[in-house]
Amino acid sequence: MALAPTSTVTTGVRKKRVMAGMRPTGKLHVGHLLGALQNFVALSREAECFYEVADLHALTTKFDRSSEIADDIREMVIDWLAAGVDPQACTIYVQSRIPEISEMVVLLSMMTPVSWLERVPTYKEQIVELGPEIATHGFLGYPVLQAVDIAIVRGEGVPVGRDQLPHLELTREIVRRFNHLYGPVLVEPSPILSNTPLVPGADGRKMSKSYDNSILLADSEQITTEKVRRMFTDPTKIHKNDPGHPETCPVFFFHEAFNAVAADGIAHRCRAGLLGCVENKADMAKHLNAALAPFRERRRRLEASPSIVDEILDEGSKRARDVARQTLDGVRAAMGLSGSSARRQAV
Ligand code: SF4
Incomplete structure (x- = not known):
C-alpha cells in the first residue's frame, strides 16, 4: 500500500512536504539564525513544513543529563518563534511525544545492516571527539532514527548542507530497502541544498556553543x-x-x-x-x-507567556502524530504485522 504525501492544497497545487529537525541545545546563536532559522521561515512560505524538536537525538549525547532537555526545548522553541518561524504556517512538534517514531525505529532497525551505520562519516569522528562513553546502541542507530523522523511524516524534501548529504543518502537507502522488501510504502526524500554559510564565532572558528565563541540570540x-x-x-x-x-x-x-x-x-x-x-x-x-x-x-x-510555547507544541505534536499514525499503520500492514493503530489502542 503506497502512502502518498497528504498535504494541503493551495490554488490547486499541492505543496511539497518538507521535514527538518534540530536537536534541542538550549538558547540558539547567530549562526543558527543565519544557517537554519531564516531557511525555516522561507521554506514555510512555499512548502508544507514539519519542524521537529529532536529531543531523542539529544539523548544520544545527554542521556546522563536528560532532566536538562525540557528547558533546552523551551529555550530553543522560543528562539524559533522569535526568529519568525510561524506555527500557523508549519507544524512544530516534539519527537519524543510521537511514540510511533520509536516503534517505527524498531521495525526499520531490523532491516538496516550494522555496516551501513558504522560507515557514517561522523560516527567514528564523534566517538574520538566526545569520548567512548557515547558509543551506545542508540548512538550507532541514530541514522535509523533520523530516517524514521523523515519517513514517518512522509517528508519529500529535507533542507541540508553539502556536508549532510551522506546522512540523507543513508535515509534514502533505508527507505529504498524497506520499499524493496515490503512494497512502495515510504516516500524517498530528496535534498533541498541550502547554501548554509559557515558563520564564524568570536575566535574565528565556526560559531559553536562547545567552543564558547557564540553570540546568543538572547x-x-x-x-x-x-x-x-x-x-x-x-x-x-x-x-x-x-x-x-x-x-x-x-x-x-x-x-x-x-x-x-x-x-x-x-x-x-x-x-x-x-x-x-x-x-x-x-x-x-x-x-x-x-x-x-x-x-x-x-x-x-x-518568555512572559510560557503557555504560548506549551500550546504550540501540544497542537503541533498532535498534528504530527496523526500523520505518523497513518504512516506506521501502512508500515505494519506492509510487513504483515497485525492491527491498525486504532485496534492496537483498543487492546
Ligand atoms: S581587519 Fe579590522 S578593519 Fe578590516 S574588516 Fe576586520 S575589523 Fe574591520
Missing part, C-alpha cells in the same frame, strides 16, 4: 557589544594604517550579513588601511544589535 545589547569588542580580526592588521584582509575577518562576515549595503565600502577602506578595527567593530555591533532588536522584543514577550 544576549543583551551590552553583552553582544562586548563580545564583538573582543572578537578576532585579521591578525596581520596591527595598526589602523596597516592594509587588512576583510575576507578572512569574522567582523567583516557580520557586516556582510547585517550591514550589506556598506560592506563594499568597508572592505575597500580596510584594504587601503583607512579603517581601524576598534572603530569597525563598534560599527558592526551597532548594526548587529539593530538587526536583533525586534527578535529580542519578541523573545521577551514569549
